[in-house]
Amino acid sequence: xxxxxxxxxxxxxxxxxxxxxxxxxxxxxxxxxxxxxxxxxxxxxxxxxxxxxxxxxxxxxxxxxxxxxxxxxxxxxxxxxxxxxxxxxxxxxxxxxxxxxxxxxxxxxxxxxxxxxxxxxxxxxxxxxxxxxxxxxxxxxxxxxxxxxxxxxxxxxxxxxxxxxxxxxxxxxxxxxxxxxxxxxxxxxxxxxxxxxxxxxxxxxxxxxxxxxxxxxxxxxxxxxxxxxxxxxxxxxxxxxxxxxxxxxxxxxxxxxxxxxxxxxxxxxxxxxxxxxxxxxxxxxxxxxxxxxxxxxxxxxxxxxxxxxxxxxxxxxxxxxxxxxxxxxxxxxxxxxxxxxxxxxxxxxxxxxxxxxxxxxxxxxxxxxxxxxxxxxxxxxxxxxxxxxxxxxxxxxxxxxxxxxxxxxxxxxxxxxxxxxxxxxxxxxxxxxxxxxxxxxxxxxxxxxxxxxx
Numbered sequence: 297x298x299x300x301x302x303x304x305x306x307x308x309x310x311x312x313x314x315x316x317x318x319x320x321x322x323x324x325x326x327x328x329x330x331x332x333x334x335x336x337x338x339x340x341x342x343x344x345x346x347x348x349x350x351x352x353x354x355x356x357x358x359x360x361x362x363x364x365x366x367x368x369x370x371x372x373x374x375x376x377x378x379x380x381x382x383x384x385x386x387x388x389x390x391x392x393x394x395x396x397x398x399x400x401x402x403x404x405x406x407x408x409x410x411x412x413x414x415x416x417x418x419x420x421x422x423x424x425x426x427x428x429x430x431x432x433x434x435x436x437x438x439x440x441x442x443x444x445x446x447x448x449x450x451x452x453x454x455x456x457x458x459x460x461x462x463x464x465x466x467x468x469x470x471x472x473x474x475x476x477x478x479x480x481x482x483x484x485x486x487x488x489x490x491x492x493x494x495x496x497x498x499x500x501x502x503x504x505x506x507x508x509x510x511x512x513x514x515x516x517x518x519x520x521x522x523x524x525x526x527x528x529x530x531x532x533x534x535x536x537x538x539x540x541x542x543x544x545x546x547x548x549x550x551x552x553x554x555x556x557x558x559x560x561x562x563x564x565x566x567x568x569x570x571x572x573x574x575x576x577x578x579x580x581x582x583x584x585x586x587x588x589x590x591x592x593x594x595x596x597x598x599x600x601x602x603x604x605x606x607x608x609x610x611x612x613x614x615x616x617x618x619x620x621x622x623x624x625x626x627x628x629x630x631x632x633x634x635x636x637x638x639x640x641x642x643x644x645x646x647x648x649x650x651x652x653x654x655x656x657x658x659x660x661x662x663x664x665x666x667x668x669x670x671x672x673x674x675x676x677x678x679x680x681x682x683x684x685x686x687x688x689x690x691x692x693x694x695x696x697x698x699x700x701x702x703x704x705x706x707x708x709x710x711x712x713x714x715x716x717x718x719x720x721x722x723x724x725x726x727x728x729x730x731x732x733x734x735x736x737x738x739x740x741x742x743x744x745x746x747x748x749x750x
Contacts, residue, residue: 330361415442416737512620522629535608537623609672618642633675
């Protein structure tokens with residue numbers, strides 16, 4: 297039926313094939329093959345052609361392919377360690393030479409104002425006596441892309457003299473220049489949130505000033521916004537909160553809905569309209585013949601997303617790679633169990649317990665959706681989330697680490713961190729109001745400005 301739909305509407309084949317190609321890039325055989333080819337090219341460039349910079353890029357490509365290999369077992373770990381040690385040695389020898397501050401004109405336009413407003417938050421102000429620094433402040437940067445704005449905009453030595461930096465990347469796999477750039481500041485500890493174990497292991501093995509912590513964007517959900525609503529009935533058998541991006545893999549859901557052939561099985565799709573390819577996803581919806589199973593919501597406020605979650609029996613994530621994902625854990629606080637793939641890269645797997653949801657193989661998605669249709673009430677994820685990943689819990693963990701690092705350096709620590717949350721952008725917690733004594737991120741960019749971009 298689906299094949300006939302594509303034949304009758306040839307324009308539908310492009311989004312279908314594009315997603316097939318994307319899925320194939322995660323197949324173990326493809327990943328191992330690309331790993332071998334990239335490593336052989338690294339050897340040729342490094343030891344035959346003596347092209348140092350080109351060989352380093354080939355090494356990063358080797359790591360990239362190896363990073364996607366599933367399952368993540370002892371062999372993959374040892375190979376990743378070996379490649380990472382060479383990357384770390386090259387960075388140590390070459391320094392910033394590999395990560396020059398190249399102008400990115402595509403970046404400095406549409407996203408600029410967003411990242412100036414939402415790219416960072418001060419969790420602690422520096423303390424001075426007269427003009428002498430007594431205690432460093434703490435500045436958290438959110439979104440991998442915003443790190444580029446930051447390093448283009450500020451005089452880094454000055455800001456690192458006054459602030460300890462925390463990076464909250466928005467995507468897994470930390471071989472990106474926007475992250476590795478910070479390795480040049482050897483004497484400055486920079487905290488990097490790494491909820492994906494592979495990223496955590498990478499930073500530990502790299503052996504630079506980048507210090508990983510195992511929590512990420514899902515550990516900062518506001519439990520006052522994402523909470524159970526007892527006046528909401530279960531209208532949807534599942535909810536999927538996902539941009540219209542290809543990596544969210546809507547087609548996997550559509551394929552299962554087609555196999556179910558049950559018009560009473562309802563799914564809520566909640567989307568941020570960026571990137572704007574909803575039309576492509578809707579074409580797939582029609583090819584699979586499942587439009588009647590789906591209700592689409594766009595541009596909802598956080599409180600409205602919580603309402604849709606409360607109307608759903610299970611919260612679904614079908615991506616193969618993520619940046620930690622926040623919506624799954626917003627669902628936990630709304631007391632909605634999560635359902636994700638075992639081979640996903642990015643989400644913290646140990647957050648899935650018999651209380652919070654399930655990690656499954658993709659081939660079992662149909663049976664698991666039917667299971668949650670009847671057994672959603674057997675789960676109680678909010679109780680687990682309140683105990684383990686609430687903003688005050690995460691802030692305490694971070695505060696203890698930073699205090700320990702300060703004492704190691706012989707510095708004072710008299711003032712603790714102010715808590716923050718992601719809702720979805722950075723806000724102070726619990727009331728969300730920017731405290732009068734705290735500078736905004738825009739103030740920081742202006743105060744330490746390297747060039748006039750504001």
